[in-house]
Amino acid sequence: MIKDVIVTQNISKTYGKPPLQVYALRETNLRIKQGDYIAIIGPSGSGKSTLMNLLGCLDKPTDGNILIEDMDVSTLNENKLAQIRREKIGFIFQKYNLIPTLNALENVELAMGFAGVDTKTRTERAKQLLEMVDLTKRITHKPSEMSGGEQQRVAIARALANNPSIILADEPTGNVDSKSGDNIMRILEDVNKKGETIIVVTHNMAIAQRAKRILRIQDGEVREEHA
Amino acid sequence: MLKDHVKLAVKNLRHRMSRSLLTLLGIAIGIMAIISLMALGEGMQQAVTGELSSLSDVIIVSTGGDIMSSFGGGGGGSTSEYFTERDIADIERIQGVKDVSTQLSGSALAEYNGKATIVALTGMDIEVMRLQYASQSLHAGAFLNDGDQNKIMIGYGIAHDTFDADIPVGGRIKFNGEKFFVTGIFGKQGMGGVSSDSIVLMSTRDFKALTGQNNMSMVYLRVFNVNDAESIALNIEEAINENHGRKDFATATTMTSILETVQTILTLVQLVLIAIASIALVVASIGIMNTMMTSVMERTREIGIMKAIGATNKDIMSIFIIEGMLVSTIGGIFGIIMGVFGSQALSLILSSFFSSMSGTQLVPIITLMSVVLAVAVSLIVGVLSSLYPAWKAARMSPIEAVRYE
Numbered sequence: 001m002i003k004d005v006i007v008t009q010n011i012s013k014t015y016g017k018p019p020l021q022v023y024a025l026r027e028t029n030l031r032i033k034q035g036d037y038i039a040i041i042g043p044s045g046s047g048k049s050t051l052m053n054l055l056g057c058l059d060k061p062t063d064g065n066i067l068i069e070d071m072d073v074s075t076l077n078e079n080k081l082a083q084i085r086r087e088k089i090g091f092i093f094q095k096y097n098l099i100p101t102l103n104a105l106e107n108v109e110l111a112m113g114f115a116g117v118d119t120k121t122r123t124e125r126a127k128q129l130l131e132m133v134d135l136t137k138r139i140t141h142k143p144s145e146m147s148g149g150e151q152q153r154v155a156i157a158r159a160l161a162n163n164p165s166i167i168l169a170d171e172p173t174g175n176v177d178s179k180s181g182d183n184i185m186r187i188l189e190d191v192n193k194k195g196e197t198i199i200v201v202t203h204n205m206a207i208a209q210r211a212k213r214i215l216r217i218q219d220g221e222v223r224e225e226h227a
Numbered sequence: 228m229l230k231d232h233v234k235l236a237v238k239n240l241r242h243r244m245s246r247s248l249l250t251l252l253g254i255a256i257g258i259m260a261i262i263s264l265m266a267l268g269e270g271m272q273q274a275v276t277g278e279l280s281s282l283s284d285v286i287i288v289s290t291g292g293d294i295m296s297s298f299g300g301g302g303g304g305s306t307s308e309y310f311t312e313r314d315i316a317d318i319e320r321i322q323g324v325k326d327v328s329t330q331l332s333g334s335a336l337a338e339y340n341g342k343a344t345i346v347a348l349t350g351m352d353i354e355v356m357r358l359q360y361a362s363q364s365l366h367a368g369a370f371l372n373d374g375d376q377n378k379i380m381i382g383y384g385i386a387h388d389t390f391d392a393d394i395p396v397g398g399r400i401k402f403n404g405e406k407f408f409v410t411g412i413f414g415k416q417g418m419g420g421v422s423s424d425s426i427v428l429m430s431t432r433d434f435k436a437l438t439g440q441n442n443m444s445m446v447y448l449r450v451f452n453v454n455d456a457e458s459i460a461l462n463i464e465e466a467i468n469e470n471h472g473r474k475d476f477a478t479a480t481t482m483t484s485i486l487e488t489v490q491t492i493l494t495l496v497q498l499v500l501i502a503i504a505s506i507a508l509v510v511a512s513i514g515i516m517n518t519m520m521t522s523v524m525e526r527t528r529e530i531g532i533m534k535a536i537g538a539t540n541k542d543i544m545s546i547f548i549i550e551g552m553l554v555s556t557i558g559g560i561f562g563i564i565m566g567v568f569g570s571q572a573l574s575l576i577l578s579s580f581f582s583s584m585s586g587t588q589l590v591p592i593i594t595l596m597s598v599v600l601a602v603a604v605s606l607i608v609g610v611l612s613s614l615y616p617a618w619k620a621a622r623m624s625p626i627e628a629v630r631y632e
């Protein structure tokens with residue numbers, strides 16, 4: 001039996017207070033298995049990012065529970081949540097979100113630094129990862145010295161650094177041209193083939209079609225899309 | 228991990244170089260103020276201590292009141308009670324006393340350039356005179372020599388403000404009709420308590436010959452063993468008070484006790500100086516806090532990213548506190564260096580102001596203690612002023628990483 005990496009139990013997220021309350025996500029129940037490759041689609045403002053942020057423990061649901069590898073994260077304190085974020089989750093953002101003062105190598109190393117990996121192992125692994133995303137020639141470049149596609153590949157390397165159970169990518173190709181986008185998706189698919197669980201938010205149907213599962217969100221309601 | 232935090236902090240400081248440097252300058256100036264004022268205080272302390280401790284075998288006996296008002300200023304003459312020959316004999320008999328000398332006080336009618344006025348005269352052994360007035364600068368001329376006759380030394384006020392015309396070295400003044408020649412004029416004292424500006428010094432012999440009086444207002448004596456000074460001083464007071472049938476007739480003061488008083492005063496002065504310098508530090512630490520707050524606000528997203536990839540609150544706290552500590556410690560080190568030069572400059576300026584008042588030069592002394600203190604203070608300032616910004620930063624949510632601009 002393949003184990004569940006993430007299970008959500010009736011999670012909802014509202015922003016603001018009544019009467020100006022916004023329901024960004026309504027009573028959502030999801031089961032995400034090890035090795036899944038899920039695409040999340042839906043119109044702008046439908047709640048895709050909201051769901052991703054909850055799954056990535058960046059935010060807490062207003063209602064319901066999230067289990068990550070059978071651990072209920074809604075009961076965890078900030079320290080434990082930080083530990084979950086660095087050990088179980090690799091987040092890839094639409095806007096790359098690299099640290100501007102650090103070069104590519106240091107950005108990848110940083111995540112391992114927070115996890116307490118020793119310097120030598122860290123550098124070795126960061127170099128391997130950057131090689132995997134084909135950036136061996138860019139390791140000393142600062143984010144401002146790299147193209148969007150290159151920055152996003154550094155971000156992928158960073159997300160993979162601590163061997164997370166799950167990769168969350170919120171519109172990873174949203175800010176790059178289609179060629180770079182293809183490149184990025186190919187890397188993520190390779191990673192998935194090696195057994196990594198991947199969830200990608202995208203507006204691009206072609207990209208979504210390549211996933212194993214598609215979830216469509218409309219007005220905060222999540223439905224499974226059957227191909 | 229700490230190494231990583233330091234690295235991050237350094238990178239960030241370098242990224243905002245000019246701002247970091249300005250903040251750093253604030254701390255540097257504060258520390259410079261502390262270092263140079265402490266160095267001057269220490270210099271003052273050691274100069275005075277050195278001068279006084281060379282006289283540590285001396286005991287001064289005066290009638291009545293407080294010795295501090297007459298020592299160094301040497302005003303004399305103001306007391307109307309005098310020691311008797313019997314007192315002197317008693318002092319000489321006390322075990323451990325090496326030699327005894329007296330200061331005579333009186334007055335005479337002085338005449339110079341046609342103008343006449345009453346002035347106070349002080350007569351003392353020239354050797355004692357040289358000791359007692361060693362710390363005083365000469366405005367012109369030279370000290371009296373043993374065996375000099377009808378020669379005097381006068382204060383700045385006598386030379387310049389008493390008669391219609393200024394008296395030069397070699398000038399001739401008549402006291403009760405008898406001629407005396409000025410060999411030396413003391414520097415202006417101004418604010419130094421009872422001043423020697425209006426003093427007229429002559430040898431014991433001249434004084435007796437001129438006034439026919441033997442009014443001993445003060446007794447100077449030296450002891451063989453410095454360690455006995457305190458007990459001998461007590462014996463002297465007892466003996467003289469018994470002679471006069473009063474408990475408070477004489478006060479015998481050792482140099483050690485004067486030294487202690489002076490040191491207490493100087494320590495106080497130093498504390499005041501440091502307190503003043505600390506204001507500069509407070510301002511600088513507000514500067515750090517302000518810079519750090521700005522930095523935290525600007526880096527909201529960056530902090531969010533770090534938390535999103537797994538940084539704990541402690542990590543974030545540590546990064547920002549280290550940043551503050553780096554700025555303040557580097558600033559502190561610059562401040563120490565600047566303080567070394569600053570204190571030299573300050574002492575030059577001060578010396579040129581007061582050169583006419585005091586013969587001794589004020590040499591700033593930078594102690595290890597003050598350097599350690601400066602480093603410690605800058606570290607503490609760094610931690611304290613970055614504590615709140617760091618706490619603010621640590622409290623930020625990882626959601627800041629994905630917040631819409």
Ligand SMILES: Nc1ncnc2c1ncn2[C@@H]1O[C@H](COP(=O)(O)OP(=O)(O)OP(=O)(O)O)[C@@H](O)[C@H]1O
Pocket residue numbers: 015016022023024042043044045046047048049050051
């Ligand atoms: N911090 C917030 N405060 C208030 N409302 C919010 C906040 N974040 C999101 N929302 C609202 O919640 C809803 C869902 O937002 P979300 O960002 O999840 O949409 P999305 O599907 O990711 O859209 P897009 O495709 O444009 O990225 C939107 O109506 C949005 O305005």
Ligand SMILES: [Mg+2]
Pocket residue numbers: 048049050170
């Ligand atoms: Mg979104």
